[in-house]
Amino acid sequence: MADELELLRGADPVPPDGPRFGDGPLDHNAERRLERLLREPEDRLPGRTGPLPGRTRARWWGLLTARYRAQRGLRSGRRPGPRLPGSGRQRLAWGLVATAVVTALTLTLVLSGASAPPAVAAPRPLVVESGSTPVPLNRMAERASAAAEAPGAPRLRKGTHVQSWSLGMSDDKPPITLPEERIVRWRADDSHTELVVATDPRHPGRPVLSDAGGKPHLVDDGHVLLDRTYPPSWSDAPPHSPPPRDPARLRSYLTESQFTGTPLTTPELLDAMATLLDHWTLGARESAALARLLAAADGLRPVGRVTDRLGRRGQAYVNDSGGVRRMLLMDPATGAVLGLESTLTRPEPAFGVEAGDVMSYSAWMR
Structure with a gap:
């Protein structure tokens, strides 16, 4: 470099x-x-x-x-x-x-063809700060439990606010990274609104790539991709139903949300967690249950401190499986999940991606 x-x-x-x-x-x-x-x-x-x-x-x-x-x-x-x-x-x-x-x-x-170099490379993977001390997940779970008992602790809220980067791939076009911000808010009558804009907070004011309409093109920063109100709807099936506050029940809830019918592996657990956070903004008690559940997962190791793409500092935990590295980022004070990054650990020449390319990253906000 x-x-x-x-x-x-x-x-x-x-x-x-x-x-x-x-x-x-x-x-x-x-x-x-x-x-x-x-x-x-x-x-x-x-x-x-x-x-x-x-x-x-x-x-x-x-x-x-x-x-x-x-x-x-x-x-x-x-x-x-x-x-x-x-x-x-x-x-x-x-x-x-x-x-x-x-x-x-x-x-x-x-917009060049398959023989051209990749047009927009995926963002670089998050980097662990040199010399930072990893915090074990069981200690993070203890912090989350303490935060849940504090006066004025955040409460569960249906809806989400998430900034995401996703790698769009095809076999005949170069890969492109699509940054979007999504806000979903639910109303008392069970109707909800969804707002999606094309924006990349790492580069304020610059044009942003979008594939809305089926073809990649540049749009202005903050360009509205979707602004819709949905009529009242309700479901008692995960992830639409409220998540439980008990780790064992939460595991069953996440398993049901993935339709697997079998115990979740650690990668599947992290994917199910992402689905949950795309529907709900967790309260302190739900975050504590999730932290205890993650602390019991196999193959999720602490690696140290990381600053995410929104400038937030967190403790990172990594799982390597099936050619993908998943990095979980948690608030060091409250144990709440801040983000999840998926990075390729081996190349996929058919899609023009290399080892180290970021497939996706989600940063959840309150």
Whole structure:
């Protein structure tokens, strides 16, 4: 990665210490370098000879596009970019031209065929902080039980608020990562609303990939994908019925929600937990029951402290099974589940993914 960053710094037409940074149009040298970048084959970079691996090309172009957008003030949404000199019409014309260049480049990469490099690489896996002390799950369960007895402890609420990243794969197109935020709220009459927007909090204001309509395309940050109200409905079957507060009963509840009819393996337990959290925002007592259930699971080992994609710190627990690494993230103070990440541990060439690619990540919020 360090080598790629050095190549990027050398190729950047607007370096951060440049005298014209943020003040106006590119100078002649920068214009020439940008023209070269856009016209020359993408597998030839300054300071390097020979082709780069496909995923390296994709990451490099992604970094260059993001860097160029940020430095030329081409942000969209909440964060206005720097003002350009000249008349309003000139500023608008430059913005439209530059935006068209970047968008055309991005869409060319995103929508290219199977022989092209992956358009948008999956986010990097969460990283355990060096030197952090792992907390055993049984101790986390004790903390969750203590939090459940505290005055004003959170109560169970039907509905969810979750930020997710999912890897879309097919056998004829490059994989793409789709970031979405989903909010489900239930009303007293058993009707509920569902709001889904395309957004990535790691990159506020930038365009976001979506596959709504069946084809991948860019949409504005915060673009509404779904806003719907559903009529009253009720079910006493898991995961629609309220989860119990006892670990043994909760295990039976999760088993029933997965329709397996057999005891859940640890990967199946984590998947069932994710299904539960996509329907319910757990109270402190339900979180304590879940923590005790997870503490009794086989093959879920503590690895240390991790900061998730929403900037929250938690304790991480890992299970490796069937070519997938699942990382559970829990609040170190309350034992509540913060997130679940699934990462490939072996490549899947038919789908253009490699070991270490993040298949999915969910970050649950209250």
